[in-house]
Amino acid sequence: MGSPSGPPFDPDDPDRARRERDTEPIPRIDPDDGPGYGAGPAYGAGPSLSGDAAFGDGPGYAGEGRSGRAWSRDPEGYPEQPISEEELAGLRVDASGMAPRRVLPLEDEPSSLVARYLFPTERYRGEWKRHWIHLSTPIIVGVAATFVLGYLSGFLAGRDVGALTTVAVLLWFAVMGWVAWRVADWWYDRFILTNKRVMVVNGIITRRVAMMPLVRVTDMKYEQTPTGRALNYGTFVLESAGQEQALREVKNLPNPNELYLRVVEEMYEPQAVEARLGKEADEAKADDGA
Structure with a gap:
């Protein structure tokens, strides 16, 4: 049998202690070890290359390591204790106990006007009429015609010209009929959102249905004029990868910021929408049972 490599063991060797110290393994620091892990002398003078600390982004980083747990760091770069679920929940609510960002409540069922355009496997998310500013022109014309005519x-x-008086009255009826038509057209004009597409349905006699799949939306924005910001309406612009777009610009939609968040959440976080709807349904059932 061969002898082990290296010099023979000598208890009187003066360099023995130095060699043992130099070859001592570097201790690993695990965040799950308990109170010993944290800012201060127990952590050490330099950064650790073991555990989750090796995968941070340097001083000031606050995020998750390989273990998936959320960690925070102080300005000096030393890790602190993990953020608890209670603390994370506190970030989601403000001092009044309400969520800092709320979206418009989801309607339970589509109206009969919209239901005919949805297929069975499609999940309805909401429908909106255009803002009342959409009727500003017909209203102004109707009021002006009433005063002038x-x-x-x-x-x-007073001039005893009955024929011209009759013409003026008939002209007023024609103008008011046009105003009533525009109001009815506004009432049947809907912007619709589902989990698969956005649609605009309008028209009274001739119905027009324009749609765009959410998976084809490459860019979306909304624009608000100073009047739109004051009255809370805006114009949505949808960009698609296709050349021909049946739906690109939708004007005078109400609550544009909340509606924008609704559409973006449906595009990028559909699971979150489903989870919220499931939670709301469970709470409604619990309330009904109570």
């Missing part, structure tokens, strides 16, 4: 018909009646 009312004054004109009274003036002509």
Whole structure:
């Protein structure tokens, strides 16, 4: 049998202690070891290359290591204790106990006007009429026509020209009929969101249905003029990878910021929407049972 390599053991060797110290393994520091892990002398003078600490982004990093647990660091770069679930929950609510960012509540069922355009495996997320500012032109025209034609018909009646008075009255009825048509068209005009697409349905006699799949939306933005910011409406612009777009610009939609968050969440976090809806359904059932 061969002898082990290296010099023979000598208890009187003066360099023995130095060699043992130099070959001592570097201790590993595990975040799960308990109170010994934290800022201060117990951590050591330099960064550790073991455990989750080796995968941080340097001083000031706050995130998750390989273990998936959330960690925070102080300004000096030393890790602190992991963030608990209670602390993470506190980040999601403000001092009043409400969530810092709320989206519009989801409607339970589509209206009969919209339901006919949805297929069975599609999940309905909401429908919105355009902001009332969409009717500003018809309303202004109707009010102006009432004052002008009312004054004109009274003036002509005093001049004993009955034919012209009748024409003025008929013209007023025609203008008000056009205003009523525009109001009805606004009532049947809907912007619809599902888990698969966005749609715009409008028209009274001739129905027009435009849609765009969410998977094809490459960019989306909304624009608000100063008046739009004051009255809370805006214009949505949807960009798609295709050349021909049936739906690109949707004007005068209400609550544009909340609606924008709703669409973006449906595009990028559909699981979060499903989880929220499931939680709301469970809470509703619990309330009904109580």
